Amino acid sequence: MTTYNPQLTGAEIIWATLVGEGVDKVFGYPGGAILPAYDALRKFPIHHILVRHEQGASHMADGYARASGKVGVCIATSGPGATNLVTGIATAMLDSIPIVCITGQVGSKVLGSDAFQEVDITGITLPITKHNYLVTRADDIAPALREAFQVATNGRPGPVLVDITKDAQQNTAAFNFEAAAPAPYRPHPMLQAESSSIQQAIELIQQAKRPVILAGHGITHSGAEAQVLTFAERQQIPVASTLLGLGAFPTYHPLSLGMMGMHGESWVNNAIQQADLLLAFGMRFDDRVTGNLAHYAPNAKKIHIEIDPSEINKNVKADVALIGDLRETLELLLPLLAKKTDTTWIGEVNAMKGDAAVRDIINLPDNGHLYAAHVINDIWREAHAAGRADRTIIVTDVGQHQMWEAQYYKHDVPRSLITSGGLGTMGFALPAAIGAKVACPDKDVWVIAGDGGFQMTAAELSTIVQEGLAINIAVINNGFLGMVRQWQEAFYEKNYAASPILSPDFVKLAGAHGIDGAHVSERKHVTPTVTKARTSGKAFLINFQVEKEDGVYPMIAPGAALHEMVRRPANDPLLETAEDE
Numbered sequence: 211m212t213t214y215n216p217q218l219t220g221a222e223i224i225w226a227t228l229v230g231e232g233v234d235k236v237f238g239y240p241g242g243a244i245l246p247a248y249d250a251l252r253k254f255p256i257h258h259i260l261v262r263h264e265q266g267a268s269h270m271a272d273g274y275a276r277a278s279g280k281v282g283v284c285i286a287t288s289g290p291g292a293t294n295l296v297t298g299i300a301t302a303m304l305d306s307i308p309i310v311c312i313t314g315q316v317g318s319k320v321l322g323s324d325a326f327q328e329v330d331i332t333g334i335t336l337p338i339t340k341h342n343y344l345v346t347r348a349d350d351i352a353p354a355l356r357e358a359f360q361v362a363t364n365g366r367p368g369p370v371l372v373d374i375t376k377d378a379q380q381n382t383a384a385f386n387f388e389a390a391a392p393a394p395y396r397p398h399p400m401l402q403a404e405s406s407s408i409q410q411a412i413e414l415i416q417q418a419k420r421p422v423i424l425a426g427h428g429i430t431h432s433g434a435e436a437q438v439l440t441f442a443e444r445q446q447i448p449v450a451s452t453l454l455g456l457g458a459f460p461t462y463h464p465l466s467l468g469m470m471g472m473h474g475e476s477w478v479n480n481a482i483q484q485a486d487l488l489l490a491f492g493m494r495f496d497d498r499v500t501g502n503l504a505h506y507a508p509n510a511k512k513i514h515i516e517i518d519p520s521e522i523n524k525n526v527k528a529d530v531a532l533i534g535d536l537r538e539t540l541e542l543l544l545p546l547l548a549k550k551t552d553t554t555w556i557g558e559v560n561a562m563k564g565d566a567a568v569r570d571i572i573n574l575p576d577n578g579h580l581y582a583a584h585v586i587n588d589i590w591r592e593a594h595a596a597g598r599a600d601r602t603i604i605v606t607d608v609g610q611h612q613m614w615e616a617q618y619y620k621h622d623v624p625r626s627l628i629t630s631g632g633l634g635t636m637g638f639a640l641p642a643a644i645g646a647k648v649a650c651p652d653k654d655v656w657v658i659a660g661d662g663g664f665q666m667t668a669a670e671l672s673t674i675v676q677e678g679l680a681i682n683i684a685v686i687n688n689g690f691l692g693m694v695r696q697w698q699e700a701f702y703e704k705n706y707a708a709s710p711i712l713s714p715d716f717v718k719l720a721g722a723h724g725i726d727g728a729h730v731s732e733r734k735h736v737t738p739t740v741t742k743a744r745t746s747g748k749a750f751l752i753n754f755q756v757e758k759e760d761g762v763y764p765m766i767a768p769g770a771a772l773h774e775m776v777r778r779p780a781n782d783p784l785l786e787t788a789e790d791e
Contacts, residue, residue, distance in 0.1 A: 428492015
C-alpha cells in the first residue's frame with residue numbers, strides 16, 4: 211500500500227506542519243517575504259493573533275509557553291520584522307522558554323545582495339537561539355520545523371528560529387508529516403547521574419545539619435513540583451526560591467522561606483550564608499542570586515542538579531553534580547534517603563525572621579500615601595478572598611514593581627508568575643499577558659507594569675481589544691523609572707538623570723483603545739477597584755498613583771556579599787516584607 215503524499219506549496223507546508231505539531235494559535239505580523247504563508251493560512255485551523263509590533267509577537271509566544279507549558283509560535287516577515295523579534299528571542303533564551311519563531315526571507319536567488327528588507331537573521335540570532343535554520347527549498351520546510359520543535363522542548367528548553375525564503379514558500383513539494391520527523395532525540399551523553407555521584411549526594415544530605423534547597427525555574431520545566439515537596443518534607447529542609455522559581459514550591463508551606471538574592475528576604479539570604487549544604491534544584495546560580503561569589507555560602511557544600519551540563523561549575527563550583535532531568539533524578543534519590551525528623555535548623559531559620567515577618571503591611575495605618583507594596587498585596591488578598599488565587603496568573607514587567615510583586619504576592623502554584631528574569635526586558639508584561647490569556651482563557655490574568663515599561667509596548671492594548679481578551683492591567687505609576695531612580699539615590703548621590711518620566715493619562719489611553727479604566731490614589735479604593743476589574747468580564751486598566759520615591763528593600767549593593775543587605779531606613783513608614791496569616 212502506497213502512502214499518498216500531497217503536493218503542497220511551501221507556504222501550505224508551514225501550516226500543515228504546525229497543525230501536526232498541535233499548534234492552533236500563532237502570534238504575528240504580515241509583510242512581503244512572508245505573504246505566501248499568510249495567503250495559505252485560511253486553509254488551516256490555526257488562529258492568528260495580529261500584534262501591533264513584532265516584539266509583541268515574540269513576547270506573546272513566550273507568555274503562551276510559560277503559561278501553558280507548550281511551544282509558543284510567532285511569525286514575522288524579513289528585515290525589520292525579523293529584527294523586531296530579537297529582544298523577545300533573547301528574553302526566551304535567558305529564561306529557557308520553548309518558542310519557535312518563523313520568519314520570511316527574500317528569495318534564495320538574491321540572498322546576500324542586500325535586497326529590499328534582507329537581513330541575515332540567522333546570523334543575528336545565532337547567540338540567542340538554541341538553534342536556527344535558513345530554509346531555501348520547499349522540501350526542507352517540514353523537516354526543519356519538526357526539528358525546531360524537538361530542539362525547543364528537549365533538554366533545557368529554548369527558542370529556535372526558522373527563516374524561510376519566499377521562493378521556498380511559493381514552490382511545491384510532497385508533504386508527509388511522519389516522514390519529516392527528526393531523528394529520535396539523543397540526550398547529551400553527560401545526562402546520566404552516575405551512581406558514585408548519587409552516593410556522594412546521599413552522604414552529604416545525611417550529614418548536613420543546616421541544609422537549604424534552592425528552588426529554581428527548572429522545577430517547573432521538569433514538572434518536579436511534587437518530588438521537590440516530598441524531598442523537602444522527608445528531609446525537613448527549608449526551601450528558598452529564585453525569582454523564576456516562585457510558585458514551584460508553595461508559599462504557604464512551613465518549609466517555604468521566600469525569595470533569595472538581591473531583593474530577597476533577609477532571613478533567606480542569611481540562611482543560605484549559614485548553610486552547610488546547598489541543594490540547587492534546576493537553577494543556575496545567577497549573579498542576582500549569589501551576590502559576591504567570593505563570599506557566597508562559604509561553609510556550604512553544593513549539590514547541583516541540572517539538565518544543562520554547561521551550567522555545572524560555571525558560576526559556583528559543585529561538590530556533587532547530578533546532571534539530568536530534575537524529576538527523574540529526585541525519583542532516583544528519594545527511595546535511598548532515610549526520613550529526618552530533626553527540626554532544629556528550621557527553628558533557627560524561623561527565628562531569623564524577627565519582627566519583619568510578623569508585622570503585616572495590611573495593618574499599617576493609612577497615612578494618605580499609597581504604596582506599590584500595598585497595591586500588590588491587596589491584589590493577592592482580593593484574589594485569595596474570591597477563591598481565585600490558584601486560578602490567577604500575574605505577568606510583570608521589569609523594575610521595582612517586579613520585585614514588590616515577588617515579595618508581596620503569594621505564589622502557591624506553578625506557572626502563576628510570568629516575568630522576564632535573565633534579560634530583564636522592560637515592555638514584556640503586556641504582550642506576555644496576552645499570550646498567557648490566550649493559553650489559559652479561564653484564568654484571571656493580571657498585568658503589573660511600571661509607568662516606564664508599560665509605555666514601551668502599550669500599542670498592544672489594541673490587540674487585546676481585537677481579540678476580546680479580558681485582561682486586567684495594573685499600572686504602578688510613580689513618575690519615575692523607579693529602579694533606575696533607586697540606584698541613582700543609593701549609588702549616584704541622588705542624581706536623577708533621565709529617570710523622571712512623563713506619562714500620558716493611562717486611563718484615557720486605555721479608553722482610546724476601547725478599554726475601561728480607573729484612577730486609584732488612595733488605599734481604601736484599591737480592593738473595590740480590583741474587584742470591579744476582575745469581575746468586569748472584559749479588559750480593564752487601573753492607574754495606581756503610588757508614592758514617588760519608595761524603594762525596594764532589602765537590597766544588595768553591586769559587589770556586596772549575600773548577607774550584606776541594605777535595609778529599609780528606620781524612619782521609613784513602610785515596613786519590610788511580611789508574612790500573611
